[in-house]
Amino acid sequence: MSAEAARPHVLILGGTTEGRRLAEALTGTPGTPDALDAPDTPPALPGAARVTTSLAGRVAAPVLPPGETRIGGFGGPSGLAAWIRAHRVTHLIDATHPFAERMSFNAAGAAALTGVPLLALRRPGWAPGPGDDWTFTDSLSEAAALLPGLGGRVFLTTGRMGLHTFAHLTDTWFLVRSVDPPTAPVPPRLEVRLARGPFTLDDERQLLARHRIDVVVTKDSGGSATAPKLTAAREAGIPVLVVRRPPVPQDVAEAGSVTAALRWLGGARNP
Numbered sequence: 001m002s003a004e005a006a007r008p009h010v011l012i013l014g015g016t017t018e019g020r021r022l023a024e025a026l027t028g029t030p031g032t033p034d035a036l037d038a039p040d041t042p043p044a045l046p047g048a049a050r051v052t053t054s055l056a057g058r059v060a061a062p063v064l065p066p067g068e069t070r071i072g073g074f075g076g077p078s079g080l081a082a083w084i085r086a087h088r089v090t091h092l093i094d095a096t097h098p099f100a101e102r103m104s105f106n107a108a109g110a111a112a113l114t115g116v117p118l119l120a121l122r123r124p125g126w127a128p129g130p131g132d133d134w135t136f137t138d139s140l141s142e143a144a145a146l147l148p149g150l151g152g153r154v155f156l157t158t159g160r161m162g163l164h165t166f167a168h169l170t171d172t173w174f175l176v177r178s179v180d181p182p183t184a185p186v187p188p189r190l191e192v193r194l195a196r197g198p199f200t201l202d203d204e205r206q207l208l209a210r211h212r213i214d215v216v217v218t219k220d221s222g223g224s225a226t227a228p229k230l231t232a233a234r235e236a237g238i239p240v241l242v243v244r245r246p247p248v249p250q251d252v253a254e255a256g257s258v259t260a261a262l263r264w265l266g267g268a269r270n271p
Contacts, residue, residue: 007050010265011089013107014053014065017225018121019095021258023065026051026265049265052087056096056103058161059179063196077109084114091265094252095121099159099219101246108249120254121261123222125245126230133239140165143217143241147172150239151214155207157229158219158243163187175211198225204232217241 010026012019024030026049051067054074062071074080084092094107104120111118128134135150137143140162147154147169156166156174160182166174167185176182177193191211207213208229216233218226220242233240255261 007048008090009050009052009088010091010093011084011087012051012053012065012093013096013103015055015058015062015097015100016095016121016123017223018123018258018261019053019093020063020065022093022095022121022261023051023053023067025258025262027066029066052089056100074106074110077106077113080106080110081113084110084116089114089116092116092118093121093261093265094118095261098122098125098221098245101248105249108252111252118252119261119264120248120252121258122248122254122256124256125220125222126227126242129234131234132230133234133237134242135239136242136244138244140243143243144169146241147215147217150241153212153214155211155213155216155229157226158217163190175207175213199228201228201231204229205235208232208236208238213238215239215241217243219243220245 012023014020014023052070053065053067054070055062055064056073057071074083083089092107092111094104096103096107107118107120110116135146137146140158143158144166147166148171152171153173154175156163156176160176160178160180163176163182163186166172166187170188172187173189173191174187175191175193176186177195179194179196181192181194208216216229216238218229218240230240253264255264
């Protein structure tokens, strides 16, 4: 077997800050300023690891992590399993967005087909604190049904892919922030701000005040990049609708941080 074939090959199903941080740590690449979770020297794998990050391709100009990258889907669990076998993947990390439900189940299916160990790197969810006025919902549709009773000027931070769910709310004004412009159908009274996080607390305070926002809608994405909007809403006494995370595959090892994922890769099986 060649030296290249003998190297560990870590496939990261990415698209999150945590996925990028993990790729930075494994490749020894100096991290971005928010990459504070990963230690300077990760636990060693048996040989210098090859790192490939797979991105879904939903963002036109994604921030590419170090190492190798691929863009696009695999074609379900069997397609991912075939790619894993063809590229001699030794470790699979599901670092997709907490709401990328289908990809997480595809990863679990592919791991079962190939026997490659799988770790889900899932950032902890948000929890309300003193002074927060949060209502949890199970879906975007449920959030849309509740909105008319809560306010008429909405900061909608659930991503551009689900805007069609709110398109029937013709009397509600929406502010949407996304990396790429949304496509129809969208609510008729809509203002779009193209921006990429992280966002500061001052940014969010000014945004809520300038646009006279009276309700915020968000998914329970977790993490720090977009959390300041929740603090700004609490300070302003603005209610927040929070969409709960979808179900996740059972019996998959989980890590809540990049450091824990590195320990798992280095040999610990209880991150």
